[in-house]
Amino acid sequence: MFKHILLATDGSPASEKAVAMAVDLARTHGAKITAVYVIDPYPYIGIGDTNPMGLQAYMSAAQDHAAQAHAHVEALCEAANPRVELQLRLLEDVATAKGIVQCANDEQADLIVAGSHGRSGLSGLLLGSVSSKLVTLAQVPVLVVR
Template sequence: MYKNILVGLDGSPLSLRGLDHALNLARTVGAKVTMVTVTEMWSAIDMANAVREGNPVQKYEAEEEAFAKAILDKAADRATQAGVEFKTVHVPDEHPADGLVETAKAEGADLIVMSSHGRRGMRRLFLGSQTLEVVSHSTIPVLVIR
């Protein structure tokens, strides 16, 4: 049925529930899992404010890389414990929904699994749900975990 299940992760407990569901599904059908986290581009306003303190770009990129690594390391531990073949991918400087859809295509995923809400807070009210955007723009099936 499925050969490569892509899982979107943002570090929230809810995204880990989505990961657990994907790992169980992958183990059942013999699929591998591609675990993806996307870090957004730094806003121009934040960058302009931080420039007063020196060259913040390298610091920002290092912090985002460390954050992504922590998310993916935790996910890799769960996949190892589940006995599922996996790959981890960090997509930097991208809108999350776009990064997930593009990575799904590039990795040959035949299913995207993601949670319905993550760590978006007030931004979600203005920008819309990342999950809704993935569902709207993906050409492959999307399984939404609530």
């Protein structure tokens, strides 16, 4: 049914559940996975004096976190029987939902799998929900794992 799954990962506990689901789906359907980690734009650009050290620290920490999240996906794909084919993507300086949808389009994925933190009510409204935006923006099915 599915041949190419785009897995949105951020290393969070919610994302870990999505990783397990995506790997299981890929194994069952003989699909490949593209795991994407999106680094949001630096949040302090345009506010007061720009501190280049702050930007460097932010990017370094985000890239380290992405490497850890990708390593976890790699380990699960290699442990799957049969082994799941995996590609890794790192996107920088783009809004998370927009980057995920663009990557799904570029990779011609036929399913997006993403975790949900389960925020609702005021916190969901104020913080926004990447999974809600994915469902709205994506042109392929989106599986949201809670």
